[in-house]
Amino acid sequence: MSLSPSTLELFDQYVIPTYGRFAVRLARGSGCRVWDEDGREYLDFGAGIAVSSLGHCHPRVVERMRQQLGELVHTSNLYYTRPQGELAKRLVDIVGAPGKIFFCNSGAEANEALYKLSRKFGNEANGFARTSGGTATGGTANPDAPLRRGIITMNGSFHGRTLGGIAATGQDKVKKGFEPMVEGFTHIPFNDCDSLNDAVDAPGTVAVMLEPVQGEGGIYPVSAEYLRTARALCDRRSTLLLFDEVQCGLGRTGDWNGWDTLAPDVKPDAVSWAKGIAGGFPLGAIWVSSRPVQMRSGEVKPLCDLLGPGSHGTTFGGTPLICAGALEVLSIIEDERLLENARNQGRHAVEALRALQSPWIREVRGVGLMLGIELAADFGSRCALPAGKAPSIYMVERLHEAGLLTIPSGTHILRWLPPLNVQTTEVEEAVRILSSVLASLPCH
Template sequence: MTETTTLDDQDLPQTWSRRYADNLLGVFGSPQMCLVSGHGCHVTDAAGNSYLDLLGGIAVNALGYAHPAWVKAVSQQAATLAHVSNFFTTPGQLALAEKLLQLAEAPEGSAAFFCNSGTEANEAALKIVKAHHRGGRVIALEHAFHGRTLGALALTHKEIYRKPFEPLGAEVTFIPAEDPDALEAELVQGDVAGVFLEPTQGEAGVVPLSLEYLQSVRTLTRRHDALMVVDEVQCGMGRTGRWFAHQAAGITPDVMTLAKALGGGFPMGATVTFGSQITGILTPGQHGTTFGGNPLACAAALSVISTIESDDLLDHVRTIGRHLVDSITGIHPQVVEVRGSGLLLGVQLASPIAADVVTAARGAGFIINAANPSTIRLAPPYILTVQEADSFISALPGLLDAATTTQKEN
């Protein structure tokens, strides 16, 4: 164990990277940077370099960094009441539940359960599904990502994530997306408890499901008494320019899971049940959490929602998202297409150079993400300006050239 120190007046990169390697579990690999502060859409690293963050903590920091409304809400709540057990409730918890149900256009009898992450939200949803049909299978989509705990991991398609930890928390069958016949072939067997899907598959490379497919899933699951669970952990809370991505299809799911942008940087997740029949599936004692829905988390989430509303950020997300799509499409021979909507976008490349583009971008002062070897993911704060977006757009051809050259050299 190393002595506790700061990074001041030291050989910074060697210091923080050594301390990380010596003291943290290496499940994330080696960190790219040590970040020390942020404001707006920019962050600063331990060496004093500034970056335009176009990843937003992986779709988390909806209001960017140190947003005055968020800071005020969390600071005031911290000075008032930070945590209580779930033997009690608080005004913020009540207000947040009511507001989420309103935004979700949830029918009477709907309810919210608060937790701390998207994985936990999906764990709660999985328990609802399993309790609905004891012993039933669960359907998930190929290329799905729903989390890394044993239940949520069972729903995650990538075998390299699942294999070392089997048996997992559910019997799951994976089917291709956009194929209603494949779904119906499973449902007609009569043993399916529920279907999990992401309206936009983020980890798969930002792949939106068609509205027609979402509507088909809703029709088929109702017909066969299986629950439809929409995982909006990454694409919800305004990320696509709507409060929730599934709303574009005009459907009402049975369960919805949320996290990421919900807390605007504070750990916060939610599982929403639609209608009294679904709400009543879990009974007292069948699920719980110590920290979920604590006053600090609820204050953060309420500030995110109120700021999105007061600053008309849903409209801004749609506008700036269209600008990015229109500007990046065709900008370089490596750009095959730009997928997604709002500020959840995937730039499909012609070659597997995404990791090299990320490195080149970091050197030029931009933070982006390689969702897979040939896809760049953009999920910036909702407050991103046109000028900030244009700075990246202008730099992108050079970044793609640099990455192409690096690939050829290797």
């Protein structure tokens, strides 16, 4: 009789090892909790890396998806489907400024669409058109003006794993072994207005792209002053201001838009989303402003129409099934007042974590339910960790043993990214688990 292979054996033999996985084999979930194959329960404070915004198997989402599964799953983008149109309208309303949406499948793919938008703008447009009283008056088209192809991104940023994504990302570790990089990306220090000024002024710069709260980089919010400076500089130079809201958008910071939590008066020219947008179903999207653009050809047209028919696409983007799910997720966030919950629970978590006054914690920071717990710089040496074992990974493993899922970031940061409907009792339980793990560390 042959025994069927274990889950770990299946992965060892058949799954390409791009991920360093933790030895946790998850089988089911409900609300903020998941259970492994042996029935062991965990409190899920990672939510699939900021994806499962309503936790697991929210009954309204399950019901809506069941209904859509029985109606229409996929059609291709050769045809019109109601859920995609409705979701596009919902997202434009969320941004709160006129524009249009393109749907894709992931964050990296959404960002690719932003890089392509930037290329189109730099190759085919002179810049933003002049407006008077909200109406485009056009300017003088200059077909011979130098092309602009440079995209500025931030040190420590993360924009995805495609070739464009790793070139855009401001971290060397994602690039190693994949050289040469896609041309045209320059990285500057995050939150440094002088460097931004120089970079926007440099000839050939066409776009500035940033995460309003750096997620993979370790939970670092951009300052309001920086966002306002970026907007003013980009306007002055007819440069696109692009926000990557893949991790911080759609509720995580306690507002629909991450930038609204930081500087609500600033509006980008385009935004990318993924992760929490559909609460766990694979969906990415971009919003592009309808701001008028002066084309080299003399025409004036909205920025959101630059990616015209035949210029971009994807087979699966915006299927009726996934769009129906995303619409339901966004409605639940509104109906259950989860933006407010994210703000309140985030504040409560930060206060409770700071109150621990643990010598092992250097800093607790965060915005809404995007929390970073930075471990002490000497954590590794005082705990005599094995060579090569990052303190963040060590702690995440200890927390797994204690029944709490969290996400490491770099060598010293733990991220808490719980579902937006997390309850006070669950926040307190997570703090208790962390506190008892810290108290039992075999360290001096």
